[in-house]
Amino acid sequence: MRLATFNCNSIRVRLPAILDWLDQYSPDVLALQETKAADGDFPLAEITARGWQAAYRGEKSYNGVAVIARRPPENVSFGLGGDGGASETRLIRVDIGDIAIVNTYVPQGQDLTSDKFAFKLEWLSRLRSFFAANFNPATDKVLWLGDLNVAPEPMDVYDSKAVWPHVCHCREVVDAFRETAGFGFVDVFRKHLPEPGVYTFWDYRQRKSLELNRGWRIDHILATPPLAGLSRACRVDAAPRRAARPSDHTFVYADFS
């Protein structure tokens, strides 16, 4: 079982790269964030024509999450609940076989003094409540993945001291992330890739960020112990960094036996 995540920053622009990657790596599941397409504009026909299923919810211009899978996703739901649907384009939950997949696009937060940053912290807290309301980490196989907009450890940023404090790398957000992950998640990425310098995001706006590997690990794959115990490998992919329309995020994927 191979499960992957990618912040695509527009599914329509990145669709050729996504379809090529699906053909090359043949995962069972690919979780996408920032699809930036209303549901009527989601390229479902192109995806099903290549033999894939999809579940998705988006909006014009912003946000949007999707799960592409070989088998039809089951028990599909959206959002954290209790907010009138406001978070439905940031969280999609599907079941694939006996694995519950929670794909999130956590709010970025803009800057430390912004209301959006307070919203980000609140969002992570509500996400922990969502997990607690839906799963038992001791018995359920749950995969939490996506663009979490948190670099939790110093080694998750090219230069921790230089960027601290940042909305994705500061005391408040690291603590909020740990509280949510403390529900019972194992960091599957770090379990298999303990060496420094492995990132998932290189800022478009920082010059030569990719050439100098000034990256961030903000895209994550975590799993509850019953699933984490089955993990065999984790990788990041270089393909989108060489693509005709390169993304600033890359594909991250994990193998489970």
Added chain:
DNA sequence: ATGGTGGACAATCCA
């Protein structure tokens, strides 16, 4: 350098 680049979409918002 309060910038930079890229995406959506048509003047700015978001990352």
